[in-house]
Amino acid sequence: MATHDLPSYLDPNHLGPWGTYLQQVDRVTPYLGPLARWAETLKRPKRTLIVDVPIELDNGEIAHFEGYRVQHNTSRGPGKGGVRFHQDVTLAEVMALSAWMSIKNAAINLPYGGAKGGVRVDPRQLSRGELERITRRYTSEIGIIIGPTKDIPAPDVNTNAQIMAWMMDTYSMNEGSTATGVVTGKPISLGGSLGRTEATGRGVFVAAGEAALRHGVNLRGSRVSIQGFGNVGSTAARLFHEAGAKVVAVQDHTGSIHCDAGIDIHDLLSHTQSHDGVAGYGAADAVDNADFWRLDCDILVPAALESQITAANAGDIKARIVVEGANGPTTPGADDILTERGVLIVPDVLANAGGVTVSYFEWVQDFSSFFWSEDEINQRLERIMREAFAAVWQVAADNKVSLRTAAFIVACTRILQAREVRGLYP
Numbered sequence: 001m002a003t004h005d006l007p008s009y010l011d012p013n014h015l016g017p018w019g020t021y022l023q024q025v026d027r028v029t030p031y032l033g034p035l036a037r038w039a040e041t042l043k044r045p046k047r048t049l050i051v052d053v054p055i056e057l058d059n060g061e062i063a064h065f066e067g068y069r070v071q072h073n074t075s076r077g078p079g080k081g082g083v084r085f086h087q088d089v090t091l092a093e094v095m096a097l098s099a100w101m102s103i104k105n106a107a108i109n110l111p112y113g114g115a116k117g118g119v120r121v122d123p124r125q126l127s128r129g130e131l132e133r134i135t136r137r138y139t140s141e142i143g144i145i146i147g148p149t150k151d152i153p154a155p156d157v158n159t160n161a162q163i164m165a166w167m168m169d170t171y172s173m174n175e176g177s178t179a180t181g182v183v184t185g186k187p188i189s190l191g192g193s194l195g196r197t198e199a200t201g202r203g204v205f206v207a208a209g210e211a212a213l214r215h216g217v218n219l220r221g222s223r224v225s226i227q228g229f230g231n232v233g234s235t236a237a238r239l240f241h242e243a244g245a246k247v248v249a250v251q252d253h254t255g256s257i258h259c260d261a262g263i264d265i266h267d268l269l270s271h272t273q274s275h276d277g278v279a280g281y282g283a284a285d286a287v288d289n290a291d292f293w294r295l296d297c298d299i300l301v302p303a304a305l306e307s308q309i310t311a312a313n314a315g316d317i318k319a320r321i322v323v324e325g326a327n328g329p330t331t332p333g334a335d336d337i338l339t340e341r342g343v344l345i346v347p348d349v350l351a352n353a354g355g356v357t358v359s360y361f362e363w364v365q366d367f368s369s370f371f372w373s374e375d376e377i378n379q380r381l382e383r384i385m386r387e388a389f390a391a392v393w394q395v396a397a398d399n400k401v402s403l404r405t406a407a408f409i410v411a412c413t414r415i416l417q418a419r420e421v422r423g424l425y426p
């Protein structure tokens with residue numbers, strides 16, 4: 001397996017996720033009052049680590065992969081954010097994802113800063129043994145900056161509870177004591193929290209309900225399109241389906257499917273368990289990936305990767321509400337086009353905050369060695385999501401800005417107040 005080509009962020013013409021994030025900060029700065037003098041802090045990650053991850057492949061070859069851990073801001077608490085395994089991951093992408101974690105954790109008022117990690121590898125090309133070796137080597141390499149009170153990784157794209165278990169075990173072996181609090185999203189047998197796997201999708205569903213209520217859309221009977229049928233997209237799809245909404249279209253890496261009468265999500269889940277993805281599902285029509293964005297729906301949930309809704313397809317979108325399950329799915333240009341057309345966008349830093357919220361519950365449970373019931377977790381999660389949504393909605397109304405700028409006003413104010421009161425060490 002060859003090491004991958006140079007990442008596209010080295011091309012100065014490429015407006016990637018980090019460029020998107022910088023524009024979002026520029027848009028909020030006029031609303032920060034005297035705190036604006038600290039705004040440059042938000043444009044620089046506090047700590048950036050690039051690591052070489054060499055492993056021996058099953059065929060005896062030695063392969064090298066590039067890994068990253070970025071701690072964007074720790075003014076309000078330890079770094080917190082997931083780890084992504086993907087062939088296209090770049091340092092600039094992880095910088096943006098870590099920055100969105102700072103904003104998200106502050107917007108929802110969790111006592112964390114923001115961090116994110118990644119390894120530039122296609123996990124589908126690896127055996128289970130190779131995946132474990134990459135995970136363990138990566139964890140050892142970033143072990144110098146993570147820890148239960150320093151920076152706490154969690155799952156993201158192509159990582160899951162098993163990978164968190166290997167990370168926890170490697171960190172603990174290196175430290176010489178069991179440290180369950182070093183990662184969240186662990187298996188339940190290892191101090192994981194009930195409800196964490198579904199938490200992000202559940203939070204997306206709750207945020208969609210709050211938006212629908214305020215934007216004149218009746219969730220029951222509404223038509224929903226979802227891009228991404230992984231952890232976030234499939235859970236959200238199931239909850240929409242169970243609440244009486246019609247999931248009319250789903251897209252994943254294998255293709256796009258559409259059924260005007262609504263897709264039976266339980267049936268689709270059975271299909272994806274025995275196939276590569278949604279492609280080939282018999283009870284819906286295959287549609288072209290580009291046409292997915294033009295399909296008629298009330299609510300659109302991008303739940304795959306960044307920069308999927310761009311100036312090129314934003315004009316075609318029929319939805320009245322976009323609920324960002326993914327991080328950074330909408331470019332600033334697309335944001336403007338949708339907003340001008342009256343489409344309500346529930347931004348990622350609010351809509352997908354359910355995952356890190358239950359990660360926080362897991363971290364608290366691990367520290368106290370006292371575990372809550374799934375009902376308690378879901379109730380607390382739903383309350384936090386609803387209260388955060390209402391607070392951001394109010395700030396948007398008061399300042400006549402989008403929900404994204406409002407979420408950034410709430411978050412950046414909290415982060416920069418903490419920075420200011422802590423002061424700078426001379």
Ligand SMILES: NC(=O)C1=CN([C@@H]2O[C@H](COP(=O)(O)OP(=O)(O)OC[C@H]3O[C@@H](n4cnc5c(N)ncnc54)[C@H](OP(=O)(O)O)[C@@H]3O)[C@@H](O)[C@H]2O)C=CC1
Nearest residue numbers: 157158200228229230231232252253254304326327352355
């Ligand atoms: N997991 C979590 O708790 C959280 C995740 N998020 C964000 O949600 C998004 C999805 O994450 P998650 O569900 O965990 O990841 P998964 O790896 O579980 O799923 C990713 C999904 O996206 C699909 N996908 C990937 N590339 C494309 C593409 N080019 N076109 C269409 N679909 C594509 C994948 O399809 P296929 O399987 O066919 O490759 C898969 O269905 C990410 O942006 C992540 O950062 C945000 C908050 C928390």
Ligand SMILES: O=C(O)CCC(=O)C(=O)O
Nearest residue numbers: 081082154156355356359
């Ligand atoms: O659960 C966590 O700590 C982080 C989840 C995450 O990576 C995200 O919200 O994007």
